[in-house]
Amino acid sequence: MARRRVVFGFLGTTMDAGKLEARWERWRPTVALCQHEDFVVDRLELLHDTRSQSLARRVCADIAQVSPETQVRSTVMNLRDPWDFEEVYGALHDFARAYPFDRDGEDYVVNITTGTHVAQICWFLLIEARYIPAQILQLTPPRGGQEGGAGGYGLIDIDLSRYDRIATRFRVEAVEATSFLKSGIATRSEAFNRMIDRIEQVAVRSRAPLLLCGPTGAGKSQLARRIYDLKRSRHQVDGAFVEVNCATLRGDGAMSALFGHVKGAFTGALQERAGLLRSADRGILFLDEIGELGPDEQAMILRAIEDKRFPPVGADREVASDFQLIAGTNRDLAEDVAAGRFREDLLARLNLWTFDLPGLKERREDIEPNIEFELRRYAKAEGVQATFNREARERYLAFAMSPEAEWRANFRDLGASITRLATLAPSGRITQAVVEEEIERLRRLWARPSTGGGEDGLAGLLGPGAAELDLFDRVQLAEVVRVCRRHASLSAAGRALFAASRARKGSANDADRLRKYLARFGLEWRQVGPTTPG
Structure with a gap:
């Protein structure tokens, strides 16, 4: 059984109109689309508003003359503003969702020659999103003065996956x-x-x-x-x-x-x-x-x-x-x-x-490309190129990818390490001696107590004295230490901890206030600051 061709389109309130007695002397796209012998339309779904019902009836009658085999079904779609994108898209989307498409027995085409530019864009979007399983039909008027002729047509399939270059x-x-x-x-x-x-x-x-x-x-x-x-x-x-x-x-x-x-x-x-x-x-x-x-x-x-x-x-x-x-x-x-x-x-x-972003230890195969990234970032920031010699590169990679490398602060540790290597590189060349110095620095860094050693991490800082703290002091100090670990300097940590009192002008020197607080527990900034070498 042959598949039926169904065309959707708006009635052209200007292009399809004209004086009754002279209507066959001019090109009218909705009528013309049914005049092509090699493009038979089995059903035309004609959209128009209430004010255009008289014109719609006239166009339907003329289509019946030129193509008796075409069934025309009129659908009233009243748009307050045919240039309002949201309104037009919403109306066409509702129409498409409610339409009983028969993909097995019918082929669908949308005529974009009539209707506003907004309507044409909405047709495109609905077809590309497959709300309407159709191709696009573009009609063109006849050439050579044949004003009443059928003109030409072109079919466009916007299933972009079919186009190799796209x-x-x-x-x-x-x-x-x-x-x-x-x-x-x-x-x-x-x-x-x-x-x-x-x-x-x-x-x-x-x-x-x-x-x-x-x-x-x-x-x-x-x-x-x-x-x-x-x-x-x-x-x-x-x-x-x-x-x-x-x-x-x-x-x-x-x-x-x-x-x-x-x-x-x-x-x-x-x-x-x-x-x-x-x-x-x-x-x-x-x-x-x-x-x-x-x-x-x-x-x-x-x-x-x-x-x-x-x-x-x-x-x-x-x-x-x-x-x-x-x-x-x-x-x-x-x-x-x-x-x-x-x-x-x-x-x-x-x-x-x-x-879930994995830590650097779970991505050891990515250490090498991230080293190159950090070197590029250093060059951009400092305007100085730095590169490894072969022996230095092999030594650093072997250490960086070994179980010995803890990378507690993950990519922050790696970024800081590469910055130090590049800064200390003689004439921009990172040597094995510079690498050995950096490896020892990282070993000392990771040998320091982490925030472990107890639920709040204070045992690693205070030793047995942590158990002697009142619960109130312990909770407060643990929070202060946690904030300090997140900031690059004593001043930055102080600003974070005393932001409210500073806003009330109740804190004159945040860094000094934080230093005195830490001293109450025998602590200094170098012990509680971020996990970078002192």
């Missing part, structure tokens, strides 16, 4: 996108590369929250920034990338920093503050270490994700911010939920797309 281009763009997310590093870990492929797919197709899990230094912050850059290059975001380490948000200042405040909301609120969520409007908000947020902030973040609205501190009215959230954590949030430290409903909202 398909090849898509494959190249996909490779470029994943390379982009990896900062151009030719990573060799198959598991990591598969994960980056999946992240790229999700990033360009979804605005849902992403949760990046992994140890400190695994690259969560850099990956979040690259996701933003990728989406911005594709015009999917036009707002800012706003990053905040939730571990630095403490006390009353946390709500203000995240959600903003109005003037006079609290003592010291001398002017309005927009807050980080509003700063990320139409962009991406990266909440690193989201597990460090307090319960009130967690509740407000959940509301802001779901409603895109929230009240600033002290405000009577809500404000709006349409951001995409990327969250990072080095904690097991499921365990935190079980322990009552993290909201279960917030984790459920974040857990749609969760990706």
Whole structure:
């Protein structure tokens, strides 16, 4: 049994119209599409509004004369504004969803010659997304003065997978996108590369929250920034990338920093503050270490994700911010939920797309390409090229990939190591002597007590004296040490710890205040600072 050809198209309120007595003297596309002997239309689905019903009846009658075998079915589609993209797409989408397509017995074609440019774009989108399983029909008027003739036609199949050059281009763009997310590093870990492929797919197709899990230094912050850059290059975001380490948000200042405040909301609120969520409007908000947020902030973040609205501190009215959230954590949030430290409903909202970034020790095959990346980054930052000689390179790689190399801070350790090697390289050439010196430095670094040695890590710092601390002092000191480990200097850690009092002008010297606090327990900055050599 022969397949039937079905054509969809809008009635041309201008091109299909004309004076009744002269209508056969001019080219009318809807009538002309039924005049081609080599293109038989079995059924025409003609879309028009209520005001054009008289014209539709006249066109139907004329089609019956030139092509009696064509069945014409009129569908009324009233559009308030045929140039309103949302309205037109919505109406055509509803029409397509309700239409009883028979893919086994019928072939479908969409006539884009009539209708607004907006309608033509919407037809394209619906066909490309396969809501309408059709080809596109483009009609052209006759040449040589035959105004009443059938003219010409062309069929366009926009199933892009059928076109080798386009398909090849898509494959190249996909490779470029994943390379982009990896900062151009030719990573060799198959598991990591598969994960980056999946992240790229999700990033360009979804605005849902992403949760990046992994140890400190695994690259969560850099990956979040690259996701933003990728989406911005594709015009999917036009707002800012706003990053905040939730571990630095403490006390009353946390709500203000995240959600903003109005003037006079609290003592010291001398002017309005927009807050980080509003700063990320139409962009991406990266909440690193989201597990460090307090319960009130967690509740407000959940509301802001779901409603895109929230009240600033002290405000009577809500404000709006349409951001995409990327969250990072080095904690097991499921365990935190079980322990009552993290909201279960917030984790459920974040857990749609969760990706676990492995540490450097789990990706030893990627150490070598990351060394090359770090050397390029050093050259760009310092304007000086540095390279290994052969013996030095072999020695460093052998150590870096051995079980002896702990890489506690993951890629931060590696980046700092390469920076030191490049800085100390004589005439830009990293020698074996420089490598041996660096290896000893790393051994001393990793020989220092880590944050282990007890649940809070204080036993490794204080020895037996840790057991003599009151619970209050122990909890407070453990939190201070944890914040110190995350900051590059005493001043930076002090600013994070005393942000609220500084805003109230109650702290004159954050670094000195932190130094005196540590001294109460016999500690110095070099003991509690980040895990980099002193």
